[in-house]
Amino acid sequence: MTDMIWFRGDLRIQDHPALEAACHGDTPPHAVFALTPETWLEHGWGPPKVAYLLKSLRALANELAELGITLHLVEAGSFERSASLVVELAGRLGIETVHAGLEYGVDERDRDALVADGLTQAGRRLQLHHTQTILPVEEIASGSGTPYRVFTPFRKAWEATWFAEGRSPTGRLEPVGPATTPTRIPDRVEGFDDWPGLGQWEAGTESGMQRLGDFIVRALDAYDSARDLPDRDGTSSLSPWLAIGSISPGMCLEALIQRLGPELARWPKGARSWQGELVWREFYRHVLGCFPELSKNRPMQGWTSAVEWRDAPGDLEAWRQGETGIEIVDAAMHQLSETGWMHNRCRMIVAMFLTKNLLIDWRHGERHFSTHLVDYDFASNNGGWQWAASTGTDAAPYFRIFNPDTQAERFDPDGAYRRRWLDPAAGLMRAPIVDLKSSRLRAIEVFKKAKDAAPTG
């Protein structure tokens, strides 16, 4: 009996239940990865995400070769085609079970339904495992059995489940056969330009674990106070690794447990707060899994569909280019275009500025981020944008609007972040494209109108 592991958003060989299951066969498993650039384009992926994926895939191919597992690279184009090619490959190799990590989006689920169907017809099967989260997040439900919509009770239930069932991550797999030659991974795929920022980011499990270890020693204790200061190296910057799955959230949690023990409630503030961010990541996957409309460009709060967004291409372009004349916004947009990454505090500031002061539909911002972020992750990005736009579950109330200048004074008091990312000449000359006070009032009015118009009950 031979099984196959299908890698998707979980490019690692450690803490990988699907890979472990595939290794239980009588012979070494086969591995497959499907290149689906047509679907990635449809999903709004950009050069940073794709370039980082290929780099991470190269690291995975080397590790699999050392384990004696052959990686088949399938050039499928689309999700739909990947489904038939994986079924075909399984047939050719005489595979009994294809194992893969569960993915939460609607297109991903449709693709998996196609594969499951095709395999079943051929007397084979698809088995899905939880590889992207610490716990099976879709199964976490409130007392009444309904999914959570609010983070704090979700976190409580998550922690109770973790204590009751806690799953420890597993270590690196032992070789299952003699080492093989690593599969060649292309440098680029059709439809995506090279990304000049790639050299700034290491990829693969080893570099991720190294960064995790450094972060714990360097910044974990002060995380609670430093995490909001964009000029400080106060957060882990592990999001690209977590988004591509070359390290797992379980490996992150385990590193903290090794240092602090399993009593989460007794952890110091910094560690507790960072663990909370890992749970936010789980929460957004829970929400995506339980409310499929999120994959269809829809807001979580129905009444916000009636918000009359401005059609203002010039303002949108100024925001994209970091030319709004609001220093913190422009600095953050430059950080994004140069590094593929933006500090969380600044993601919140620029998202709220776009959706409230400029009153531009959050879906434009969501798409700009998806094409420019190296750590692009649908669930977290959609969750972040819907939070800022007040359209999401447990979102910022529409009348609580950040003033970006006040945010800058508070979180970048000496201006170091702004100096670092702003072109000094342009920054000084540019007048703001919008008046912060009147645009704030305009947003509140427009949101209120939409809310008042919504049917009650």
Ligand SMILES: Cc1cc2nc3c(=O)[nH]c(=O)nc-3n(C[C@H](O)[C@H](O)[C@H](O)COP(=O)(O)OP(=O)(O)OC[C@H]3O[C@@H](n4cnc5c(N)ncnc54)[C@H](O)[C@@H]3O)c2cc1C
């Ligand atoms: C508008 C907007 C868009 C966002 N888009 C993305 C995205 O595409 N991909 C992405 O990974 N994160 C996204 N985030 C969440 C967050 O900004 C990043 O995860 C974080 O900045 C990454 O930096 P870090 O690795 O240093 O985080 P740390 O502070 O070190 O946190 C550790 C990990 O926890 C997770 N995490 C932290 N904050 C959040 C959060 N608010 N929501 C969900 N998970 C979180 C991430 O995996 C992160 O790597 C977005 C937030 C906003 C407001």
